[in-house]
Amino acid sequence: MLASKNPVSLHHRIVAAGQRRRCVGASERKQQGRHFTQALESLWRYNPRIPPLPAAAATGRDAKSSWEPPVLENAAFEEYYKVQQIVHKEEWDAFMSVLRTPLPATFRINACCQFYKDICSKLENDFRRYLESEVSSEYGEDAIRPLPWYPGNLAWHLNFSRKELRKNQALESFHEFLKHESEVGNITRQEAVSMVPPLFLNVQPDHHILDMCASPGSKTFQLLEMIHQSKEPGLLPGALVMANDLYVQRCDLLIHNTKRMCTANLIVTNHEAQNFPDCSLANDYSEAYKDTCKPQGLEFDRILCDVPCSGDGTIRKGHEMWRKWNSGMGNQLHLLQVNIAMRGIALLKVGGRMVYSTCSMNPVENEAVVAELLRRSGNSVELLDVSSELPELVRRPGLSTWKVQDRGSWFQTHDDVPHDRKNLVLPSMFPSSNGTEESDTVHGDVEVNIDNRSSFLRNCNIEETSKINHDTDGLSINSNKKLDCTSNILNSKFPLHRCMRIVPHDQNSGAFFIAVLHKFSPLNGCQIQGTKIQHPLAKGIIVQPQKENEPETRLYETILTRQQNNVSKVVDAAEVLESSRAESGDMKLQKQSRWKGVDPVLFFKDELVIKSIISFFGIKESFPLQGHLVTRSTDNARRIYYVSKSVKKILELNGEVGEQLKIVSLGIKMFESHRSKDCCSCAYRLSYEGLSLLLPYVSKRILYASPLDFHRLLQYRSINFAHFVDARFGEEAASLMPGCCVVVLLEGHKHVDSICKDPSTIAIVCWRGKGTMNVMVSPPDRKDLLERMAYHFGLKACTEED
Numbered sequence: 155m156l157a158s159k160n161p162v163s164l165h166h167r168i169v170a171a172g173q174r175r176r177c178v179g180a181s182e183r184k185q186q187g188r189h190f191t192q193a194l195e196s197l198w199r200y201n202p203r204i205p206p207l208p209a210a211a212a213t214g215r216d217a218k219s220s221w222e223p224p225v226l227e228n229a230a231f232e233e234y235y236k237v238q239q240i241v242h243k244e245e246w247d248a249f250m251s252v253l254r255t256p257l258p259a260t261f262r263i264n265a266c267c268q269f270y271k272d273i274c275s276k277l278e279n280d281f282r283r284y285l286e287s288e289v290s291s292e293y294g295e296d297a298i299r300p301l302p303w304y305p306g307n308l309a310w311h312l313n314f315s316r317k318e319l320r321k322n323q324a325l326e327s328f329h330e331f332l333k334h335e336s337e338v339g340n341i342t343r344q345e346a347v348s349m350v351p352p353l354f355l356n357v358q359p360d361h362h363i364l365d366m367c368a369s370p371g372s373k374t375f376q377l378l379e380m381i382h383q384s385k386e387p388g389l390l391p392g393a394l395v396m397a398n399d400l401y402v403q404r405c406d407l408l409i410h411n412t413k414r415m416c417t418a419n420l421i422v423t424n425h426e427a428q429n430f431p432d433c434s435l436a437n438d439y440s441e442a443y444k445d446t447c448k449p450q451g452l453e454f455d456r457i458l459c460d461v462p463c464s465g466d467g468t469i470r471k472g473h474e475m476w477r478k479w480n481s482g483m484g485n486q487l488h489l490l491q492v493n494i495a496m497r498g499i500a501l502l503k504v505g506g507r508m509v510y511s512t513c514s515m516n517p518v519e520n521e522a523v524v525a526e527l528l529r530r531s532g533n534s535v536e537l538l539d540v541s542s543e544l545p546e547l548v549r550r551p552g553l554s555t556w557k558v559q560d561r562g563s564w565f566q567t568h569d570d571v572p573h574d575r576k577n578l579v580l581p582s583m584f585p586s587s588n589g590t591e592e593s594d595t596v597h598g599d600v601e602v603n604i605d606n607r608s609s610f611l612r613n614c615n616i617e618e619t620s621k622i623n624h625d626t627d628g629l630s631i632n633s634n635k636k637l638d639c640t641s642n643i644l645n646s647k648f649p650l651h652r653c654m655r656i657v658p659h660d661q662n663s664g665a666f667f668i669a670v671l672h673k674f675s676p677l678n679g680c681q682i683q684g685t686k687i688q689h690p691l692a693k694g695i696i697v698q699p700q701k702e703n704e705p706e707t708r709l710y711e712t713i714l715t716r717q718q719n720n721v722s723k724v725v726d727a728a729e730v731l732e733s734s735r736a737e738s739g740d741m742k743l744q745k746q747s748r749w750k751g752v753d754p755v756l757f758f759k760d761e762l763v764i765k766s767i768i769s770f771f772g773i774k775e776s777f778p779l780q781g782h783l784v785t786r787s788t789d790n791a792r793r794i795y796y797v798s799k800s801v802k803k804i805l806e807l808n809g810e811v812g813e814q815l816k817i818v819s820l821g822i823k824m825f826e827s828h829r830s831k832d833c834c835s836c837a838y839r840l841s842y843e844g845l846s847l848l849l850p851y852v853s854k855r856i857l858y859a860s861p862l863d864f865h866r867l868l869q870y871r872s873i874n875f876a877h878f879v880d881a882r883f884g885e886e887a888a889s890l891m892p893g894c895c896v897v898v899l900l901e902g903h904k905h906v907d908s909i910c911k912d913p914s915t916i917a918i919v920c921w922r923g924k925g926t927m928n929v930m931v932s933p934p935d936r937k938d939l940l941e942r943m944a945y946h947f948g949l950k951a952c953t954e955e956d
Contacts, residue, residue, distance in 0.1 A: 224473045226254040231466070231479045237564065238556050240515055241657060252659040256315035257470035260301070260346040261332060263308045264375075266382040266415075267340045268846070268914065269938075272945055277310065281328050288324045301346060303547035309349055311662075316343075316471075338938045339414025344372040347467070347656050347666035350547065351460055351511040352376045354540055354670050360392040361455040362800065366427040366498055368397035369404035371411035373458060378415045390847070391419055394800040396454075398423045398430060402751075402818070409819045416843045418782075418798045422819040424752075427461075428493040431814040432501060433807050452807060453503040461491045463512035463519050467665030470658060481559040484516035488583055491523045492530075499527065499535055502673045507538070510669045515657070517556035518583050520667040521650045524552070526582040527671065528648050534677045538670040539652045548660040552653025552669070554645050558583045585646040749816045753786035755805060758794050763837065767825060770836035770893070772854030784821055795821035796844055824848065832892035832923060839894035842919045842931050849896065850911045857890070857920075858900040858909070859883055865949045867897060867920070868936050872928045890922045897927070916942065 232250070235241075241249045263273055277298070285297040297314070300307035312319065319329050335341040352373050357363065357380040368374045374397040381393035397412065397420065399405050405424050412420060425431065433452040464483035469475045495510050502508050510527070512519050528535060558565050560579045565571050568581040653669040747754035758764070764779065773779060782802055785791035797805065801820060808815045824844035827837055840848065859867065863878045878884035898909060899916040909915050916939065921928045929936065943949045 224476060226473065226476050228476050228479050230481065231476070234481050234559060235515065237559075238517055238553070240553075240655075241659075245659070248659045249657065252662065253469055255470065256317060257345070257468075257664055258662055259312040259314060259316045259319055259343070260349075261310055261312075261336070261341050261343045262304070262349060262376065263310070263341050264339060264379055264415075265306065265308055266379050268916075269340060269942055272942060273335060273340055274307075276331075276945070281331065285325075285328065301349075303544050304349060305353070309346065311346060334934070334937065334941075337414075337934050339416070340938070342372055342375050344376075345468070345471075345664050346661075347664045348372060348513070349376060350544075350654075350656065350666060351458060351509045351668055352380065353544060354509050354668060355456045355458060355507060357381060357393070357456055362453075363393065363395045363456045363458070364430075364454040364498070364501060365395060365397045365458045365460075366430065366494060367399060367460055367462060368422075368458075369399040369401070369408040371397065371408040373460060374408065374412055374420075375415055377458070378412065378417050378420060381419060382415075382417065390798045392798075392800055394419045394421065394798065394804065396421045396423060396804070398425055398427060400424070400426055405818050416822055416846070418796050418822045418844075418847065419801060420820065421801055421804060421815075421817055424749075424816045424818050427459075428490065428497050430497055430501060433811045433814050452501070452804070453506070454501055455503055455506050457498045457502050457506070457508040459495050459498040459508055459510045461494050461510070461512055461523075462487060463491070463514040464516060465513050467513035467515055467667075470664055481516075481518075482561075484514060484518045485558070485560065485579065485583065488518050488522065489580060491519055492526050492582060495523060495527050496530060499531060499671065499673060500677060504673055504675060506673050508671045508673070510671060512667050513664065514667065515655070515665045517553050518558060520655070520669075521552050521554075521556065521646070521653060522583050522585075524650060524653055524669045524671075525586065525646050525648050529582075529586070531673075532678045534673060534675045536672050536674065537649055537652045538672050539649075540654075540670050541652075547656075549654040549656050549668075550660070551651035552655060552667075554650050555585055586648075748813045752816060752818060754788065754813075755808075755817050755820065756785050756788070757781070757805070758783035758785045758791060760791075766836050767838055770855065771840070771852050773848070774851045774853060777848065777851035783824070790827070792827045793823055793841075794825040794838065796824040796847070797821040822847065828894070828921075830892075830921070830923075834891070834893035836893060839921070839930070840896065840919045842935065845896065845917060845919055846913075849915070849917055852896060852910065855890070855893070855895040856910070857883065857886055857895060857897050859897050860900060861943065861947045861949065864897065864899045864916075864918075865940070865943050865947070867918070867927065867929050868931075868940050868943070871936075872926050874926050878927075887922060887927050892922055892924070894930075895920050895922050 236246065263270060263277075267273070282298050298310060298312050301309040301311050314322070314325070319325050319332075332341065332343065336343050349372075355363070355377075357377065359381065361381070363377055363381070365374050365377060374395060377395045381391045381395065397408055399408055399422075402424055405422055409422055412422070423430075464479075464487060465472070466475055466479055466483075469479075491512070495508075498508050498510075510524060514520065524537065528537060558571075558579060560571065560575055565579065566584075568576070568579070568584050571579045653667065656663065656666040656668075658665055764783070767773065768779065778799070779796075782797055782799070784795050784797055784805065785793065786795075787793070797820060804815075805817075805820075808817070822844045823841040824847075825838040826841050828834070828839045859878075860880050860883065863880050863883055866879070867873060875884045875888040878887070897918050897920050900909065910917075918939070919930045921930055931939070940949075
């Protein structure tokens with residue numbers, strides 16, 4: 155906050171800046187907008203303890219003297235976690251000391267990328283040695299080292315923060331390396347503890363995986379790496395990853411970050427996690443299809459439930475947390491976290507595994523949620539002991555005791571909570587003396603003053619949550635009700651010690667909480683007796699009969715969709731059934747998506763176009779092209795995407811249930827329409843994104859270039875046929891019909907008959923024009939390929955822009 159007596163307040167200056175923006179041109183407006191945003195972001199940095207300067211001085215150079223780095227202190231934070239006994243008393247000083255130091259930078263190598271071995275070699279042989287010699291005195295001998303607990307030495311720890319990485323001149327070349335490799339998807343810059351939850355999912359090659367709260371996508375990318383590492387050479391994995399997020403903007407970020415993987419096994423959806431659809435059919439519709447064994451629901455083998463949380467485990471990289479943290483942040487999120495996790499358990503297959511995780515240290519968001527999941531699930535779910543997995547990861551057991559704070563007051567049991575606060579401080583927040591006590595409380599019926607759409611997520615909206623305890627401002631504690639941290643409190647009888655809590659000072663990291671749950675029987679009351687459906691996507695799924703006094707829910711419509719999407723037109727089940735029978739059970743394609751603002755997902759079935767593509771590029775019959783092509787265009791398809799067999803089945807199921815899934819992205823871009831005036835018999839060209847998948851099956855339109863000519867193509871992008879070093883290559887290019895083609899790097903020891911089947915083969919998409927060969931690869935990908943050319947052949951790694 156600004157000092158109230160400051161005659162030239164920042165607020166007034168910001169308002170004045172906003173007014174001036176209306177009177178300037180576009181170029182100046184962009185510059186002023188940046189300063190306007192910076193002023194807002196730095197508002198909290200002002201230290202009210204320093205007296206304000208006079209108006210004249212405050213506007214000059216000396217104004218900077220009234221600003222200083224943020225104070226990394228919060229009395230309420232320290233008091234809260236001392237009482238909760240997150241760490242032992244003798245560790246407290248070390249714990250707080252590490253929290254006040256910058257978080258080390260970490261990153262993970264994508265073992266599925268084509269140049270994985272090159273990156274590992276460059277890290278070990280070049281950068282590691284360089285950094286040890288240049289910055290060891292400043293950052294220690296192990297300035298860069300693999301994380302010992304991450305399999306295959308794929309994750310690396312740096313002894314410097316991301317800010318130091320940007321500012322230190324000695325680290326400039328390494329920083330540029332990380333930025334570039336991250337841009338093309340060869341590495342992912344991710345906090346170390348954030349990498350842990352996917353590792354405990356024990357992902358297998360054929361698993362259907364749901365990431366319930368996926369944005370920004372680093373864990374989703376990690377899951378995709380896992381399923382692609384497990385595939386057989388030359389084949390798509392049978393597994394799929396469905397990544398979901400509530401907000402469209404965050405879905406965009408998720409799509410951007412996962413696009414680097416170039417995978418046909420990903421679906422991105424946009425739903426409330428606690429109300430994620432199960433793609434089930436209405437009862438009357440299911441009965442009509444009873445004899446044809448149509449799918450009636452969707453379950454997942456593995457679910458990652460990394461829920462929205464207060465995020466105080468990221469306090470080392472988010473200094474604003476120190477000023478704004480209060481215990482009410484976790485209390486407000488507790489019920490949402492329970493509901494999301496319970497929805498995950500309901501969507502989990504019997505025999506499946508779900509990981510619940512947060513980047514919070516608060517037991518109300520962690521152990522209390524896990525205990526409530528076990529209460530609600532009865533004997534259907536167990537908390538797994540995974541202490542033998544990842545043995546080199548330093549972790550601590552979960553807590554069995556904790557207290558709940560509300561408005562500065564501490565409570566040991568829900569009975570102690572004042573009556574007017576019982577609807578906000580819930581029984582499920584407390585440890586229970588036995589496994590059944592309070593299990594029948596009215597959690598689901600309690601009116602809780604929380605907007606589930608608030609932007610808490612992993613970078614939560616601290617401005618909003620800091621207002622929760624407005625009576626105490628989250629800083630003072632009611633001394634009349636403060637409890638000694640050694641007082642006796644209830645112990646949970648659930649085996650919460652099987653949970654994992656990662657604390658920062660154990661291995662110089664952030665904080666994280668992980669619990670691994672195994673579902674060994676259907677949920678009581680959720681999956682009740684009914685008709686079992688035999689289908690690869692719905693094994694063991696059971697039709698739920700309509701409850702008494704429950705409002706009728708027709709096909710394509712639920713109470714949720716009526717409220718959230720304002721669906722006014724409902725398709726009658728009988729009408730859909732009649733239509734489906736007329737098409738022999740084939741899915742009816744809609745030309746308009748039922749989701750407002752989202753393009754429909756349509757199977758591309760234009761036989762003439764597909765045949766022309768197959769004929770033009772000589773695509774072999776062994777590649778499953780038919781039925782795997784989709785588009786988002788209702789008329790002329792500009793882009794055609796390829797989806798795996800597992801994604802195809804999801805799309806078919808989603809079509810049969812009336813598009814219950816709101817799909818915002820899927821598949822890999824395989825073909826794009828072109829508008830070239832050159833005479834070309836095929837209206838589509840290959841996309842570089844899908845080339846690696848399709849290349850082993852292409853038999854036409856392939857040219858083989860020497861390293862020198864391949865390098866020249868990448869460097870200059872467009873070369874006249876007569877200007878190639880290898881005259882024979884130029885002649886072959888000139889004799890080719892105009893249109894899209896593939897240029898393959900021909901190394902001396904490789905034979906042309908087998909080179910395209912080798913996963914290490916380097917190839918690019920080009921366009922054979924009237925007199926030139928033109929490269930159709932993005933600048934970052936061209937730069938990446940030039941780096942590989944320099945590494946393998948000693949050719950200069952530069953682009954035309956350089």
